[in-house]
Amino acid sequence: MHPGSVRDGLQSRCGIATFGEQRGGGLGDPAAGRAAGLPVAEAGPDTPDAAAEAVTLPEFTAGTQPWRIGAVMFAKVMAPRKLPDLFAIAERFTPDLVLHAPVDLAAPILAARLGVPSITYGTGLMLEPELVAAMAEWVAPLWYSAGVEPDEHAGLYRHGYLDLVPATLQPDLGAAAAISQPIQPAVSGRVTDELPESIRRLGDRPLVYVSLGTVPIFNQPGAFGPLLAGLADSGADVVVTVGAETDPSALGPLPANVIAARWLSLAALLPRCDAVLCHAGAGTTLAALPHGIPLVLSPRGADQFPTAAACRAAGAAQVLTPDQVTPDAVHAAIGTVLTDKSHRIAAERLRTEIAARPAPEFAARTLLDRFVLEA
Numbered sequence: 001m002h003p004g005s006v007r008d009g010l011q012s013r014c015g016i017a018t019f020g021e022q023r024g025g026g027l028g029d030p031a032a033g034r035a036a037g038l039p040v041a042e043a044g045p046d047t048p049d050a051a052a053e054a055v056t057l058p059e060f061t062a063g064t065q066p067w068r069i070g071a072v073m074f075a076k077v078m079a080p081r082k083l084p085d086l087f088a089i090a091e092r093f094t095p096d097l098v099l100h101a102p103v104d105l106a107a108p109i110l111a112a113r114l115g116v117p118s119i120t121y122g123t124g125l126m127l128e129p130e131l132v133a134a135m136a137e138w139v140a141p142l143w144y145s146a147g148v149e150p151d152e153h154a155g156l157y158r159h160g161y162l163d164l165v166p167a168t169l170q171p172d173l174g175a176a177a178a179i180s181q182p183i184q185p186a187v188s189g190r191v192t193d194e195l196p197e198s199i200r201r202l203g204d205r206p207l208v209y210v211s212l213g214t215v216p217i218f219n220q221p222g223a224f225g226p227l228l229a230g231l232a233d234s235g236a237d238v239v240v241t242v243g244a245e246t247d248p249s250a251l252g253p254l255p256a257n258v259i260a261a262r263w264l265s266l267a268a269l270l271p272r273c274d275a276v277l278c279h280a281g282a283g284t285t286l287a288a289l290p291h292g293i294p295l296v297l298s299p300r301g302a303d304q305f306p307t308a309a310a311c312r313a314a315g316a317a318q319v320l321t322p323d324q325v326t327p328d329a330v331h332a333a334i335g336t337v338l339t340d341k342s343h344r345i346a347a348e349r350l351r352t353e354i355a356a357r358p359a360p361e362f363a364a365r366t367l368l369d370r371f372v373l374e375a
Contacts, residue, residue, distance in 0.1 A: 041089045044082030044106070048216050053077050059138065067131040069217075070103065070302045075138035075154070079105040083142055086110045096372045102127055105139045108155025112148040117159040117371045124282025124303050125170050125310065132156060132175075159371065162363055164286060166353040169310040181366065182357045185286040189265025198259050199269070202237050206274040206338050209266075209288075210240040213281040218300045219243050221250035227277060227298070228258055230330025236338065239269065275337050277330070280304035280319075285311065292351035294343035296333045298325050315346030 044050075054060055054073035062068075083106040090110060098118040100107035111118035136154040143150035151158065153175055161176035164185040173180050194200075210227055212219035219242060231238045232255035239259050242248055248260035266287045270276075276288040280297040285307055288295060295317035297308040311317035318333040337343045 041085075043085035043089065044078050047073075050074075050077040050081075051217055065130070066301050066305055067128060067303070068134075071131050071135050071138075074103040075105055075135040078103075079109075079139050080142055082106040083109060083146070087113075090114060097367065099367070102156055105135060105154050106142070108151065108158055109139070109142055109146050109148065111158070112143070112151070112155065113146045118155060119160040119162065119367060119371070120156050120158075120176075121162040122164055124286065125165055125306050126172075126174055126176060127156070127303070128306070129174065160367070164357075166289070166350055166357070168314050168350060168353060169307075181363055183363045184354055184357045184359055185290060186360055187267045187270065187287045187290065188283075189267040189269075191267045191271070193265035193268040195264065195268050196259070196261065199239060199264075199272075202272075206236040207272050208234070208236045208238045208275045208277055208334060208338075209269060209273045210238060211276075211278045211281075211284045212242075212300070213279055213284060214243040214245075215281075216243075216245065218279055218281070218302075218304075219246065221246060221252075223300070224251055226325050226327050227330055228255060229327035231255070231277070231334060232257065232327075234331055234334050234338075236274070236334065239264065239273075275334060277334065280308035280311070282307060289316065289347060289350045290354045292344070292348040294337040294347045296320065296330070296337055298322070314350060316343060316350055318343070 045053075050073045051069065054069060054077050057072055057076055059076055060068055060072045082104075086106055087110065094114060095111075096116060098107050098111040098116060099121060100118060101123055102120050103123075108118045108120075132153055136150065136152055139154055140150040143155075157176045157179060159179065161173070161180045162183050163170075163173060163176070163180045164183050208231060210224070210231070212223055221242065224240065224242070228238065228240065228251070234257075237257050237259070238255070239261070240251075241261050241264055242251065244262050246262065248262060251260055254260060266284075270288060270291045270293060273288075273291070273293055275296065276284065276293050277296040277298070278284040278288075280299040281304055285295065285297070295311055296319075297304075297311060297317045298320045299305045299308040300322060308317065308319045312319045318336055320329055320333060
């Protein structure tokens, strides 16, 4: 879910500030806040810089779990460098409510220090208990330094959890079960956004959207090579986005059926699509499923592996692990989801399930009523 969908609703009603913007894109992108006309204050290090520092720390080399790079980056690098920035911002504007991502571990410390509620907006599947326990241990000194008792879940489940994942993919909410609020995932852009002419004039062939997200560690230009090669003679047209920080020319010569762009409005593009090929990042995956689109998922790290596994178990996805990604495998997987009706039927079931969940605007009103107006 794009955090702005709830954040904008709160801002329009009572001017509540959201702490949790992260430089570097992907996690409460400041540009999105500014585009919505909201006041924005950036805090913490750039994501690429934080990732580069994280891989040098002993906590990273101490294990091989897929989640470790993110846990170290968010708990050991971002949180301690972001918390002073948040305290400085709070001196200028004291929030009534703090809304933050699961990986923003400084925000709940600020909320505890100020004595105000904090709500986590889920960005995908629940974080693994082992991951949460590690992050809680690593940020505990920051809680003590702020004069508050450390939280056993790193502050993620203090007062509320906005859950955008359909129960079919995530039946157990664990520690967040008692405080969760189901919500529809939001899709970036608007249905009425105008797409490039090269896309608008496409014919009746199937359309495949390809993305490896916006985080630089996952969407290097070279990673697109086997994906696009596998789609070259697939009988489908292909639209690929590479992220705002990457020039599409970095992909090199493209097959004739491929259109490349930095960013496109998914709200306008996805209704045209017959399949999505992505890295199982929650943003792209949960943007496709509300449209009932079957998936080919190629997880590369972080929470992408459990997301891919859940979608495959639901019948809505083919999954290619990193060692399986070859042009031939991509070609076969796309052919399967385009021709095997079972994947489309499973994706349609998930679309129906998602549509029954409350809209983001409902969550905004609920949070406002419960935590601000009643107080």
